[in-house]
Amino acid sequence: MALSHAILTFLLDGACSGYDLTKRFEGSVGFFWKASHQQIYRELAKLEAQGWAQVTVVPQEGKPDKKLYDMTQAGRKALIEWIEQPSNIAPLRDDLLVKLFAGQLVPRSHLFEELDRHRQMHQSKLNAYRQLETQYFAHPDELPESAKFQYATLLQGIQFEAGWLTWCDRVKTLLAERG
């Protein structure tokens, strides 16, 4: 399972609440893993039960109390062990591709609309990633080591989204041709 390990990875930067983690998964790092808040809270409870994280309840003013989760030594060890074992490449599963495969069944115009919608969604993700790039990683060779790893994952996000844009345009051209 990787969600628990993804959470541990974020705890490397310091203790987090479920709410904090939810925002991180929704935001910048959402490109390499996504998780709902329900999933995250459930997983945090498991991490604690396993002894991989410990929790402190922090009373707050003007806001509900929060539970701060921190990695334990056992958690750190488990994370390292997980990283060291080889993993498989991730399968791609995308509804749009299934729909396109059966594209003969619907009017061409519908496919173009859907391609445009997807292109827009990918474009806005790409924009967000590019902004992170210029904001935090403008000079890649001057980065501290730990930031290089994060930059590497961001590069994948950029590559991935840019690839979708290229593909959308290519497919629109392909389908526009008279067969």
Add this chain to the structure above:
Amino acid sequence: MALSHAILTFLLDGACSGYDLTKRFEGSVGFFWKASHQQIYRELAKLEAQGWAQVTVVPQEGKPDKKLYDMTQAGRKALIEWIEQPSNIAPLRDDLLVKLFAGQLVPRSHLFEELDRHRQMHQSKLNAYRQLETQYFAHPDELPESAKFQYATLLQGIQFEAGWLTWCDRVKTLLAERG
């Protein structure tokens, strides 16, 4: 749910057994959806129960009998309805990116090995897709309409795998630099 719809999509080409479908999911079209045989057989049973597919038992010589599943009119209608409703972009979930994000925890050499392993896996997928391309889609503008849709999905597979290769090389360069 998309697996049932992916199966229906394959049934467009003609009746299939669970075994046939398993091979198709493992093979060429595995780049836009993957499923195990257990999943497929379970799903086929559901499709039949829903009236979206009908089954014929075909006795064979020298082999066990097989069950051929064929799409019904109701199945066709359901598939069209599903295609027509908008879908979201697929989230990416890849262990390697999580591992890289926490890359400080392990020796650099391990990361290079893992990047190489992944590069190789992506390379062999890309090779397989490129072969399909030259074999079936050498002249894109002369393709019949239905083949264009299939070519479009193959293009995404190629784009995706080629993107990983580019990224692997980029990251190796990035991490090789003296920080």
Add this chain to the structure above:
DNA sequence: ATCCTATATGCAACTAATGGAATACGTCAA
């Protein structure tokens, strides 16, 4: 004889993910 591969189908148990809803505190604005 025994094992391996290919064909062909399935169940049971488990783990993971999704979607809907509920709860609770506080601030700010209409």
Add this chain to the structure above:
DNA sequence: TTGACGTATTCCATTAGTTGCATATAGGAT
């Protein structure tokens, strides 16, 4: 003062996906 928004957590039902196991026929290899 009602209602929306942001913070913060949790439960529950359902669906989807993985893993391990089980069964059966038949051909070819060892």
